[in-house]
Amino acid sequence: MSEPSADESRIDRRAELLPEEQEAGSDDPQAQAEAILEESDERTDAPEETRHESTQTPD
Incomplete structure (x- = not known):
């Protein structure tokens, strides 16, 4: 049996x-985790682009 990938492990933890x-x-906690992590990755990878879409960050 193969080991889970880093992404799979990360999703499983979340x-x-x-x-x-x-x-x-x-x-569906698995699907919820995938969506949360995908959105988090987008904000991390492109903070300036996603900042304007966020209601949590001031302009």
Whole structure:
């Protein structure tokens, strides 16, 4: 059996729901983790481009 890739391991770790996520529930923690990490990677890779789309960062 092959070892999971770094991305798969990262997704698996993030798919472990935080307490507040457990309380709210999740139909698909794996898909939720993939979406969260994809968005995070976009913000990390292109901070200036994504900054204007964010409601959390001031202009």
